[in-house]
Amino acid sequence: MALPRSIRDLSERFSSLPGVGPKLSNRIALYLSISNRKLASRLEDSLKDVTAKIRLCDNCFNVTDNESLCEICDDGQRDKSIILVVETPLELYSIEETGEYKGVYHVLHGIISPVNGIGPDEIRIRELLSRLKSDSDIKEIIFGLNPNLEGDSTSLYITNEIKDLDLDIKTTRLAKGIPTGSSIEYMSSQTLSDSLRRRDGVE
Numbered sequence: 001m002a003l004p005r006s007i008r009d010l011s012e013r014f015s016s017l018p019g020v021g022p023k024l025s026n027r028i029a030l031y032l033s034i035s036n037r038k039l040a041s042r043l044e045d046s047l048k049d050v051t052a053k054i055r056l057c058d059n060c061f062n063v064t065d066n067e068s069l070c071e072i073c074d075d076g077q078r079d080k081s082i083i084l085v086v087e088t089p090l091e092l093y094s095i096e097e098t099g100e101y102k103g104v105y106h107v108l109h110g111i112i113s114p115v116n117g118i119g120p121d122e123i124r125i126r127e128l129l130s131r132l133k134s135d136s137d138i139k140e141i142i143f144g145l146n147p148n149l150e151g152d153s154t155s156l157y158i159t160n161e162i163k164d165l166d167l168d169i170k171t172t173r174l175a176k177g178i179p180t181g182s183s184i185e186y187m188s189s190q191t192l193s194d195s196l197r198r199r200d201g202v203e
Ligand SMILES: [Zn+2]
Pocket: 057, 058, 059, 060, 061, 062, 069, 070, 071, 072, 073, 074
């Protein structure tokens, strides 16, 4: 006998979440339907809330519930001459936790990955280049992308595009101290702070 239809439907939705397999999704669906209905209704409210309020910042594409600019872009104390480029808002928040970085960001929402059919036009590279063209105060771009083949080729692609613009902008990346294959999201604040301070130029 299979689980009732509505629980199966719910479980199927959970199984499309990153890192959730069919066993865990069944368990969560059952837990919410029988054991913790209060949590189920809170989840319902939270999901409605995020889908209604969360949008992307007009400037850096970070997540925000503000009208046009996120809190970082809107903050007069941040150094607008340095932009740290990240793949997703998760890396942005890991770097914010270090308390070390006072510049602003640009969230690409992806990484160039030919095997997955993701080219430069699928992520927010054009938007970054437009920012650089329209704001002559920008002096440095730091790549905070994960140290793997896709991260490196994305940094290189953007660096070449910036060179073509012929602007006086330095491109750097987090120091090589970050082990290859590791992920910025899971790095300690100390390691991240160090790699920010000791950043290298992108050739
Ligand atoms: Zn922003």
